[in-house]
Amino acid sequence: MLAVCEVTMKALYCQQNSSGEEMTFIFQERENLPPTGDNDVKVQVRACALSWIDTKLLSEVKLEKELLPVGREISGVVLEVGRKVSFFQPDDEVAGILPLDSEESGLCEVVLVHEHYLVHKPEKVCWVEAAGTVRDGVRAYTALHYLSQVSPGKTVLVMDGASPFGTIAIQLAQHRGAKVISTAYSLEDKQYLERLRPAVEGMRQPLVTRVIDVSNGKIDVAESCLEETGGLGVDIVVDAGVKLYSAEDESTSKSQLLPHKHDIITLLGVGGNWITTERNLQLDPPDSHSLFLKGATVSFLNEEIWNLSNIEQGKYLCILEDIMEKLSSSVFRPQLDEPIPLYEAKVSMEIVQKNQARKRQVIQF
Known part of the structure; x- marks a missing residue:
């Protein structure tokens, strides 16, 4: 050797x-x-x-x-x-x-x-x-354990759940007893998420309670999440990028599928945690006021923090x-x-x- x-x-x-x-x-x-x-x-x-x-x-x-x-x-x-x-x-x-x-x-x-x-x-x-798995695992733990506290009974929205990171985040959240909602960027992604099942033998319910297919641009993510939670909103949101402005350049097909920052603030519940991967996130005074009224927090997901300190x-x-x-x-x-x-x-x-x-x-x- x-x-x-x-x-x-x-x-x-x-x-x-x-x-x-x-x-x-x-x-x-x-x-x-x-x-x-x-x-x-x-x-x-x-x-x-x-x-x-x-x-x-x-x-x-x-x-x-x-x-x-x-x-x-x-x-x-x-x-x-x-x-x-x-x-x-x-x-x-x-x-x-x-x-x-x-x-x-x-x-x-x-x-x-x-x-x-x-x-x-x-x-x-x-x-x-x-x-x-090791990097996506670190990201998922950073988001769901250290930037928020996932626990039984909480509702977690994982954006782009069919991505490698999204898949691990969904599995960790569900394993901790949370109810998971996810967005899908294509029909293939939607079918993949609907097929996900727990590892426990005999458990047939899906890992994702509701899959929101945003590929056609006609489904309102905020509306779907509020409907799923009886109007209470989501406890934890882990995004995969957001639109910062209504008229921002949507030259790539993926950027067209991203939710607007106002949508995420709207679907957040009282005391909710928004975990964002958007390093240049800008919140206007009305955004901050909405978060203040809900007692909600915004955290930035940078898994390299473990290496930097x-x-x-x-x-x-x-x-x-x-x-x-x-x-x-x-x-x-x-x-x-x-x-x-x-x-x-x-x-x-x-x-x-x-x-x-x-x-x-x-x-x-």
Whole structure:
């Protein structure tokens, strides 16, 4: 096994061109890894999921560079551990997310990772599922446990529930006893959401109580949610983007399907939580007044917060462990594409970076 480390390896990197141009993805030859540090774990990568690279965030936190490593969600086998590592030993199966400032590309046969970014992978969870679920799991826990408190009896609206993140958020909310409503962007998405069932044998009721098909643009999301909740409104909303202005450019078909911010404020119940992925959200005084009258809150979903501050490292590791446990017990059944061989990684990453992949892309070694 260790022979892998002694040969030159290839790793995938993203090259940033001048502003406005598309990024290019290139394989770079890597020399031998540096010596394993005291707290480092050397991992032979078995699977690596592909996620959109947020170059704006990297620039804002001063982590921008000419060549960015690609692929952070990994699963694999421990080859070697540093002398101060206490959680792992060689031959352990692990999964985790490389930190935001990592110099390592997960799309490489062997990587070095600090032990505090990894957890044990249960034996019955396959490599592809472990790598393909870990990021969406962190997003779902951040939204539903730390930015809001999902609990039995609450109503949760998950926008674009057929997306990889939406699927995990729905499964987590329903597992915690919440009633789930979701929007679908196509007939195929609607049928997928209506087929979702709990992992418990014998339970035939769907995970999603009501699927709102917004693909034809004729259904009012706010009206449907108020109808479903008897006029009380939704307790927790997890959006997938919103329209900020009525007359904003709707050049893409997806932007036409997004709800307006006023719709979300309208469908929120008293004391409700709106979890938004819209980093440039602007609320006018009437919007703020409506939220004030309802005692509602707006929170911003940025799952990288766990990486940007180490103060909650224990909670972060608990999240990762719980994701693996829920994969093992089939509570989480991710929305994954077929495993992709390493030689197709560049093409797959280009599709992911253009936000054109509807299922999570995972490279299998």
